[in-house]
Amino acid sequence: MKTANGTQITPLSMRREGEDPLSLVILIDASRDSFHDLAKLGDEFAGLVGSQLLPKDRITMYAADCTMTRSMNNGVPDAAALRKGVSDAMTFPTLHGGKDHSACGKTFPLWDDIAVAVAGLSHAPGRRAILLISSGESGGGKYDWLAVEQYAFDQGVAIFGLRDKRQADADDFSRNSLTTTHGTPGATSSFAPPPAARSVNNLELLCANDGGLTLSSAPEFRRDGIAGILFLIRNRFILTIPKDAYQVGTTHGVKVTQTGASPYFMTATGALEATAK
Secondary structure (H helix, E strand, O other): OEOOOOOEOOOOEEEEOOOOOEEEEEEEEOOOHHHOOOOOHHHHHHOOEOOOEOOOOEEEEEEEOOOEEEEEEEEOOOHHHHHHHHHHHHOOOOOOOOOOOOOOHHHOOHHHHHHHHHHHHOOOOOEEEEEEEOOOOOOOOOOOHHHHHHHHHHOOEEEEEEEEHHHHHHHHOOOOOOEEEOOOOOOEEEOOOOOOOOHHHHHHHHHHHOOOOEEEEOHHHHHHHHHHHHHHHHOOEEEEOOHHHOOOOOOOOOOOOOOOOOOOOOOOOOOOOOOOO
C-alpha cells in the first residue's frame, strides 16, 4: 500500500470482518408505493436474526417520504422488535404528510435523508453500514450525491442499496436516439437527444465509492437479497494500518488498485481509528 505522498506502507494485520459488532441503519424509502411491495419487510428482517443479524449488532430504522421517521434507535436484533420497527416506521402519522400512501416522490430528498442516516452513525461503535431499501430516485434536497458520498466515506460508513427489480428494469430501459438516412450514402442525422443521466445511476456510484454496492431483487426474493448484502458485509477484509503512516492534520483518501487482469471489483469503505481494548 502507498500513502498519498507515495510512501510504501505494510498493513499490520488483515482479517475478515466476521462477527464484529455491526451498527446498521435500515433506511426504507416509502416515497414510491407503485414500485415497492413492503408488506413482508418486517418478516424478512426478522427471519435473519441469529444468522446474519447477530446479538452484538445494533440496529436503527428509518422510513422516509414527506418526512423522515425513526422507529428503532440502536436496538438489538430481536425478531419481534424488527417487525414492530418496520410497522411503526411505515405507519407513522406524518410519514406521507397525513395521507395513507406515498405522496412526496417528486420532491423526495433521498441524498439528504442518507446524510441524516450517516450522521446518526458517525459516532456509533463497531462497523458502520446503511442498508437502503429504495428505487434510488431523488427529487431534490440540499445536498447532492457527491457531497453525501464524501461525508459517508469520512465517517467510515458503507452504503448498500437494494432496489425493486421492476424499478431497476424501468430505470435501465431507454430509447435509442432515432436516426434518419438521407440520399447521400452513409449520411445520417439524429433527431432525438440521448437520454439524460438518471439519479439512480448516481446511487450506484455513491454505494460503490463508499465500499458498498447496489443490488436489485424482485419482492419475493428480497429476503435473500438482504441476506446477501449482510453476508458481504461480514466477509469484508479489515486492514490495520500503522497510525504514524499519516501526518496529523492532513486529509487522506483510500483508493484500491489492482495489478494485472482481475475479475474482481474492490473498493474501500473508509478508515476508523482503532480503540484500545
